Amino acid sequence: MHSVFSRLTDFDQDVSRNIVSTAQDQSLFDDLTEDPAEQSLANRVEAHAKSRAMQSTADVIHRPFENARWSNAIAWPFENRHANRYSDGTYGVWYGSESVETTVYESVYHWYKGLLSDAEFTRHSVVAERQVYAVHCSAALIDLRDVVDEHPNLLHPTDYTWCQSVGARIHHEGHPGLVTRSVRRPVGHNVAIFTPNVLSQPRLISALTYRLESDRVTVEKEPGIPWMTLTVPA
Numbered sequence: 652m653h654s655v656f657s658r659l660t661d662f663d664q665d666v667s668r669n670i671v672s673t674a675q676d677q678s679l680f681d682d683l684t685e686d687p688a689e690q691s692l693a694n695r696v697e698a699h700a701k702s703r704a705m706q707s708t709a710d711v712i713h714r715p716f717e718n719a720r721w722s723n724a725i726a727w728p729f730e731n732r733h734a735n736r737y738s739d740g741t742y743g744v745w746y747g748s749e750s751v752e753t754t755v756y757e758s759v760y761h762w763y764k765g766l767l768s769d770a771e772f773t774r775h776s777v778v779a780e781r782q783v784y785a786v787h788c789s790a791a792l793i794d795l796r797d798v799v800d801e802h803p804n805l806l807h808p809t810d811y812t813w814c815q816s817v818g819a820r821i822h823h824e825g826h827p828g829l830v831t832r833s834v835r836r837p838v839g840h841n842v843a844i845f846t847p848n849v850l851s852q853p854r855l856i857s858a859l860t861y862r863l864e865s866d867r868v869t870v871e872k873e874p875g876i877p878w879m880t881l882t883v884p885a
Contacts, residue, residue, distance in 0.1 A: 654798055654801065654802075655793075655795065655798055655802060655805075655817060656793055656820075657798075658793070658794045658797065658798075659791045659792065659793060659794060660791070660792055660794040660830060661791055662788055662789070662790055662791070662792045662830060662842070663788075663789045664749075664787070664788065665785045665786065665787050665788070665852075666747035666748060666749060666785070666786055666787075666788050666842055667747055667748050667749070667750060667751045667753070667754045667783055667784070667785060667786075667856070668724050668725075668745075668746070668747045668748075668754070668783065668784045668785075668786050668853075669748075669751070669754035669755065669757070669758045669781055669782075669783050669859070670723060670724070670727070670781065670782055670783075670784070671779070671780075671781060671782075672779075672780035672781055672782045672858065720784065720853040720854070720855065721853055723782070723784070723853075724784035724786055724853035724855075725745065725786060725847050725850050725853055726847060728743045728744060728745045728746075729743035729745065729846075729847055730743070731743075734811075734815075735811070736811045736814045736815070736818075736834075736843070737811075737814050737815060737817065737818030737821070737829070737843045738815065738818050738822075739815050739818075739819065742822050742845070743845075744818065744828075744843050744844065744845055745828075745843070745844040745845075745847070745850065746841060746842070746843055746844075747786060747788065747841065747842050747844070748833065748839055748840065748841050748842075749839060749840040749841075750839060751783050751856075751857060752836070752839070752879070753833050753835075753836045753839030753840070753841065754783060755859070755870055755879055755881070756833065756835040756836035756839065756881065757833060757834075757835045757836070757841065758781065759835075759861065759868050759870075759881050759883075760835045760884050762779060762861065762868075763863070763868065763883045763884060764884065766863070776862070776863060776864050777861075777862075777863040778860065778861065778862050778863075779860070779861040779863075780858065780859070780860055780861075781858070781859040781860070781861060782855060782857070782858055782859075783855075783856055783857040783858075783859060784853050784854060784855055784856065785852075785853070785854045785856045786850050786851070786852065786853045786854075787850070787851050787852040788828075788842060788844065788849055788850055789849055789851070790827040790828060790844070790849035791827070792826075792827065792828050792829050792830045792842065793821065793826060793828070793829040793830075794829070794830050794831075795829055795830065795831040795832075796830060796831060796832050796840065799831065799832050805817070805831060806831075806832060806834050807834075808834055817829075818843070818845075821845055822845050826845065827844060827845060827846050827848070827849045828842055828843050828844035828845050828846070828849065829842065829843050830842045830843075831843070857872060858872075859871065859872060859878075860874065863883070866882060866883050867880055867881065867882055867883065868880070868881045868882075868883060
């Protein structure tokens with residue numbers, strides 16, 4: 652397995668994160684007084700509570716949406732752990748892609764598989780709303796893109812056993828994450844990040860609608876205007 656960890660890449664760019672659409676959370680400081688002294692105190696208290704990557708130069712009272720963006724786009728998988736390709740569920744892993752298109756292929760697969768796991772799902776028309784964020788990632792990442800042909804289990808479509816052993820070592824040794832080819836879109840690339848400290852600047856860049864009809868999912872950027880059409884996974 653040593654060859655899997657032999658290459659690092661200096662990764663410093665925006666990646667796209669595609670998530671279920673959620674309402675914006677209200678800030679804890681929405682009703683904070685406008686007294687400058689109290690605002691200053693709140694800023695100092697929050698600075699101690701937040702990670703370095705999340706800290707901002709904006710006044711606390713002006714940051715309700717910034718906090719919501721951080722929670723929705725970055726913090727969620729670290730606070731709500733579950734088993735996935737590179738985690739057995741005992742630690743969080745954040746996933747992003749090099750393009751919005753790759754996030755669509757990845758998320759449509761998992762969304763549809765989630766529908767199939769619902770005992771009440773009958774394959775009728777289903778509509779879902781999604782949000783896509785741009786998030787900056789700056790880290791030395793383990794680069795798996797050139798070794799997946801030698802280690803095809805890294806791209807196994809359903810069996811995550813070997814990938815989870817790779818993820819366990821990355822987590823145990825404290826590496827920030829990895830970059831690899833997309834399983835659902837071979838021309839695309841994904842990052843798997845094991846710490847929020849290398850993620851910053853979340854910005855909402857797109858709202859998407861997924862429409863499942865029979866064996867196809869139509870993706871809309873603008874209401875009623877198809878942008879992408881994908882065949883549902885077998």
